[in-house]
Amino acid sequence: MSTWLKRQGFKPDITVAAFFAVVAIFFYGSILWTFYMSLTRSTLIPKYEIVGFDQYFDLFTNQRWLVSCLNMVIFGVFYMVGTLAFGTLLAVLADRRIKAESFFRTIFLYPLAVSLIITGLSWRWLLDPTTGLQALIRGIGWETFTFDWLTRPDRAIYTLVIAGIWHSAGLVMVIVLAGLRGIDNDLWKAIRMEGIPLWRAYCQVIFPGMRPVIASCVVLLMSEVIRGYDLIIAMTKGGPGISTEMPAKFAVDFYFARVNLGLASAASIMMLALSLIMLMPYFYSEFRRRS
């Protein structure tokens, strides 16, 4: 039996090769095809005549694309900082063994199980001045209460931030909590022996020692930012005006609604490039640690 297995030693390679072939064709193949399309003037139907980087010039003179990129940066910064801070705070509270820890953990983890569409719809309802929070508080008797960010072009983006944080804080909490639970008990004892105040212990000893954990969170959140689509569709549909447009929505709109395959492909490739650039520091530090 075992010699038979040994003779069949190449079998696992074949299994894995099939998997790699699928990845190669559908993942990298699609990327290559998209890149090819971005070099053409394709509209509804692919055209195969290469015109160079025209679509990229068009893209970067397109007002809507530029606003999308700016929005992504604003959303990204606030969303990532907010989620990390809030999720970490929750993890620390859970780690300090506040009462009813499992209750809170469940509460904060639930949003993650809810699809972004439902999250978006709920928050839209909650933040809509005529049906949600504002209407409710005015109904109680505070007639002048105003919370209409959802309908204000300069503020709508922050409602996305709030909903995003609500959705993802639980994820950061469980990841950071797992990291905190892995901290050697002796380290905590040493911290107590030295009389280090709790907040300094976390900021200067514990979290710096958990860099890989934090980096994982950042990478996860970053990919969430770059491919952010569902939440916008459910909450603002890019509005009011184009004030909450984002690159992923731009690409989808140009693929399907505006049938401009070439420009949409150029936008997709730019998003891919952006992802790679953003992940660069992570890969770099990983690489440096290995060698």
Place this chain on the structure above:
Amino acid sequence: MSSISLRQIKKSFGALTILHSVDMEIDKGEFIVILGPSGCGKSTLLNVIAGLDACDEGQIVIEGKDVSGLEPSERGLAMVFQSYALFPAMTVRRNLSFGMEIAGTPKATVVEKVAWVAKLLQIEALLDRKPAQLSGGQRQRVAIGRALVRSSSICLFDEPLSNLDAKLRAETRVELKQLHETLGSTMIYVTHDQIEAMTMADRVAVMHKGKVEQFAHPQSIYEKPASLFVAGFVGSPAMNFIDGRLDGSGRFLTGDIAIGTDAYAFEERQPSGEIVLGIRCEDVTVVDRGAPESIPASLAFTELLGADALGWFDCLGKRLSVRLGIKAARSMRKEVGLRFDMSKASLFSRASERRL
């Protein structure tokens, strides 16, 4: 004046009592080793002394001051942990200085102390490295350094050498002992390694199931173990035990053999009843079969240990170890007699398991 006194320390985790009334008086500058098998409560006792665990009952007095209610950092102690517990993201230098920084020590003093301890422990070349870039032995030095810069007169160690390989452990053991002599501070050192206990300690506290069974100089722990547990735990190979009775005229009876106990210094008058005789392998001599005051035995096998050898004999239904010279071991006959040196034996009551 004693440096530390522990008065009737009790500690339980839930229904499980870990420490049953521990009392200890530790003098200034002593090197105390707490020795015991795994799970006997050594770390718990050390944590209670340090204040990392609160004790349920009892009092801890350090240099004349009751510290039972104080935070660990206020007790004037330093501690070294088994897993080193260095601050992972800080350089060695900062690991050493961080505690002082927290305590608000002036900058110049901090620099001076770090330099002093780095020189003392020969870690000057490592000061700018992170803990992850150090070997186990180097990490242990840094951990010891971090404890020393606290300049407390009392230092606690919880199995600091157990993660090191055998050679490094032996070297560090010697260095720690020298360090103790240089600094003259009181040290309490927890281990389950009896060689560490025997070689380093001024006094050893042998713990068993949350009680201190004996607290004495290592040599008297070896020669005059206070209980059956201590006798069996300390020494390698383990002490030989033979069950028997003590008759009215003070003879030890086992099977159809009687051994006189005139040479034995009893701690209490006229004991009798069921007892256990304990004898170390080096206190047994091999004589001819049938010689007076000897017990018939037959050789099972011998082990050569380099400097000397061990002979294992079947005798009175037990297997006893006897330390032999290499020559004697090679030419050992099968059927012999064994004679015990009763002045060096230990007798224990079967009921109380205490020394008689």
